[in-house]
Amino acid sequence: MKVVHLDKVEKTRPEMEGAEGVYKQLPISKEDGSPIFSFRVFTIEPGGHTPYHTHPFEHLNYVIGGRGAIVNENGDEEEVCEGFFSLILPNEKHQYKNTSDSEDMVIICAVPKEYE
Amino acid sequence: MKVVHLDKVEKTRPEMEGAEGVYKQLPISKEDGSPIFSFRVFTIEPGGHTPYHTHPFEHLNYVIGGRGAIVNENGDEEEVCEGFFSLILPNEKHQYKNTSDSEDMVIICAVPKEYE
Numbered sequence: 001m002k003v004v005h006l007d008k009v010e011k012t013r014p015e016m017e018g019a020e021g022v023y024k025q026l027p028i029s030k031e032d033g034s035p036i037f038s039f040r041v042f043t044i045e046p047g048g049h050t051p052y053h054t055h056p057f058e059h060l061n062y063v064i065g066g067r068g069a070i071v072n073e074n075g076d077e078e079e080v081c082e083g084f085f086s087l088i089l090p091n092e093k094h095q096y097k098n099t100s101d102s103e104d105m106v107i108i109c110a111v112p113k114e115y116e
Numbered sequence: 117m118k119v120v121h122l123d124k125v126e127k128t129r130p131e132m133e134g135a136e137g138v139y140k141q142l143p144i145s146k147e148d149g150s151p152i153f154s155f156r157v158f159t160i161e162p163g164g165h166t167p168y169h170t171h172p173f174e175h176l177n178y179v180i181g182g183r184g185a186i187v188n189e190n191g192d193e194e195e196v197c198e199g200f201f202s203l204i205l206p207n208e209k210h211q212y213k214n215t216s217d218s219e220d221m222v223i224i225c226a227v228p229k230e231y232e
Contacts (some may be wrong), residue, residue: 027201
């Protein structure tokens with residue numbers, strides 16, 4: 001069993017080409033013995049965004065705080081805020097954008113442990 | 117891609133022996149095409165709790181709101197509130213308890229899709 005508050009988890013700048021103003025935390029991963037999945041947390045600063053990209057694995061997301069948009073593979077944007085869940089399927093093009101002027105957007109991004 | 121707010125997800129009483137005052141939602145599952153994992157949400161009412169039990173699969177948790185305790189396999193309790201993550205390994209005895217008099221405790225409980 002591992003129990004940890006997000007505030008106690010190291011925050012790093014991920015190496016993600018095309019990302020702007022993004023920090024990463026890794027509260028649960030294979031390092032903790034998680035058999036299949038990892039829980040990452042991305043903090044996206046005002047005006048920041050994740051890459052508009054695809055990858056061969058899915059992710060499951062939850063918006064912990066702030067507000068922003070998810071861009072889908074057609075370039076359409078859907079507004080999200082605290083309380084939204086999303087499922088991005090393998091190879092589905094997507095991006096998370098913080099559309100606020102003042103508030104961080106914070107999201108859980110759960111991925112198969114092989115990827116993080 | 118699926119995008120949904122928790123408020124739009126049906127809330128049911130789960131069939132869990134030993135649970136008291138617990139509601140379940142299933143925002144992301146195999147029904148949505150999720151390849152490996154499901155995201156469930158449990159709402160535990162004041163004074164309520166999940167079963168003190170074990171099962172052969174892990175779960176990854178995030179406390180969305182409220183406060184309470186996680187009971188470990190020795191019967192020791194760790195206090196948690198919004199912002200806490202936890203990893204319960206396969207076959208590890210555990211329980212979630214809402215210790216508040218007035219506020220719901222709401223947690224994400226991510227499990228392999230075979231189990232939900």
